Amino acid sequence: MSLAAVIQAEQKLLLPTYDRQKVLFMRGRDVYLWDSKGKRYLDFVSGIGVNALGNAHPAIQKVLKQQAGKLIHTSNLFYHEYQSELAKRLTKISGLDRAFFCNSGTEAWEGALKLARSYAREHNRNGHKAKWRLLALENSFHGRTFGALATTGQEKYRHPFAPLVPGVNFVAFNDLDDLKRQFDGSVCAICLETIQGEGGINPLSREFLQLARELTEKSGALLLLDEIQSGLGRTGKYFAYQHYSIKPDIVTVAKPLAAGLPLGALLTTDRVATGMHPGLHGTTFGGGPLACAVAIEFLKQLEKLRSHVGKLGAYFLGELLELKAKHGEVKDVRGMGLMLAIDLDSADTAKAAVGELLAKGILINRTHDTVLRFLPPYIAEKKHVDQVIDALDVALVKIKGSNRQGHKVAQRKAASA
Numbered sequence: 286m287s288l289a290a291v292i293q294a295e296q297k298l299l300l301p302t303y304d305r306q307k308v309l310f311m312r313g314r315d316v317y318l319w320d321s322k323g324k325r326y327l328d329f330v331s332g333i334g335v336n337a338l339g340n341a342h343p344a345i346q347k348v349l350k351q352q353a354g355k356l357i358h359t360s361n362l363f364y365h366e367y368q369s370e371l372a373k374r375l376t377k378i379s380g381l382d383r384a385f386f387c388n389s390g391t392e393a394w395e396g397a398l399k400l401a402r403s404y405a406r407e408h409n410r411n412g413h414k415a416k417w418r419l420l421a422l423e424n425s426f427h428g429r430t431f432g433a434l435a436t437t438g439q440e441k442y443r444h445p446f447a448p449l450v451p452g453v454n455f456v457a458f459n460d461l462d463d464l465k466r467q468f469d470g471s472v473c474a475i476c477l478e479t480i481q482g483e484g485g486i487n488p489l490s491r492e493f494l495q496l497a498r499e500l501t502e503k504s505g506a507l508l509l510l511d512e513i514q515s516g517l518g519r520t521g522k523y524f525a526y527q528h529y530s531i532k533p534d535i536v537t538v539a540k541p542l543a544a545g546l547p548l549g550a551l552l553t554t555d556r557v558a559t560g561m562h563p564g565l566h567g568t569t570f571g572g573g574p575l576a577c578a579v580a581i582e583f584l585k586q587l588e589k590l591r592s593h594v595g596k597l598g599a600y601f602l603g604e605l606l607e608l609k610a611k612h613g614e615v616k617d618v619r620g621m622g623l624m625l626a627i628d629l630d631s632a633d634t635a636k637a638a639v640g641e642l643l644a645k646g647i648l649i650n651r652t653h654d655t656v657l658r659f660l661p662p663y664i665a666e667k668k669h670v671d672q673v674i675d676a677l678d679v680a681l682v683k684i685k686g687s688n689r690q691g692h693k694v695a696q697r698k699a700a701s702a
Contacts, residue, residue, distance in 0.1 A: 391428025
């Protein structure tokens with residue numbers, strides 16, 4: 286089926302939810318993808334952080350084939366052998382105690398919000414002031430379901446679906462005074478991305494996250510961290526919060542967990558888990574044997590790659606900073622490990638840069654209008670980083686020249702009018 290035929294069929298049959306690049310991918314291996322015309326692309330999007338082991342990883346393929354031949358789905362009415370093993374591994378690396386498995390990041394976040402409210406209700410039956418408010422951050426993104434949208438601090442996502450779930454207030458990003466002002470005894474949870482992803486790769490300051498932890502510990506509220514994009518090795522540690530030397534009450538993960546299969550999880554403490562009882566929450570597909578078996582293998586492979594991610598991320602960051610020093614269009618460089626971004630001077634410049642690299646067979650993506658986001662597979666090497674940096678260098682020079690030429694043409698037309 287040709288690209289044109291696929292586009293025509295989708296326009297007729299699918300809801301118009303995506304503004305796709307006009308590329309039809311057919312196969313992938315390691316850090317590369319190939320399109321329907323046989324062109325090869327270096328993948329520094331990795332399925333928005335999902336394909337952390339790259340494409341067609343042999344260990345993942347082996348487990349997929351073996352488990353698909355034995356058992357794919359049972360439902361959560363029965364036991365299978367992989368949920369407890371996966372939970373054991375996740376709780377060990379997170380420092381938490383219990384897990385709940387679902388299908389996606391937004392489902393994990395929905396579960397975290399429900400658990401926070403349920404825990405507050407269970408532990409405030411003695412006449413104390415009810416805890417029900419949620420504090421989230423401006424510019425945040427937690428998903429597209431109603432609870433996740435309610436805690437997402439970007440109006441463009443929220444406005445079409447208002448009114449949303451009540452009881453959510455937004456704190457200015459990294460603003461200590463605003464957090465202190467808005468926090469009181471009615472707050473049941475502070476809800477944060479350790480590093481904002483869709484918002485433009487913005488890490489929380491150490492002071493802000495520590496204050497959030499102190500406030501919640503003193504009041505009995507919970508600290509919820511969304512590590513759906515930043516967790517599971519992306520920053521060089523298992524979780525981004527481990528760079529801050531704090532531990533949350535609940536953390537959510539998803540994207541790379543099952544190496545491309547749908548799987549999300551919330552992790553929490555024994556204390557907070559008392560807020561959940563049979564029948565209060567559940568899932569049909571979440572935590573199935575196929576996805577869990579693959580996730581166990583992913584975590585085995587991750588152990589071998591964490592050090593590499595940290596080292597390559599430091600190298601990549603250094604190269605991006607050099608690019609910033611060279612090009613005035615680069616306003617900022619942000620991120621940790623292999624979750625990095627450059628913030629450009631305009632949305633047009635960022636859009637043009639994505640197009641220039643796509644034409645050269647390099648996949649990056651634009652988020653928050655002006656930000657180029659880099660989420661390469663953990664198996665990427667310095668030579669791949671160099672390829673991206675060199676292509677960006679050339680692209681920014683070309684875009685600047687084009688912008689200058691366009692400005693001159695506009696001036697001439699204005700003068701002759």
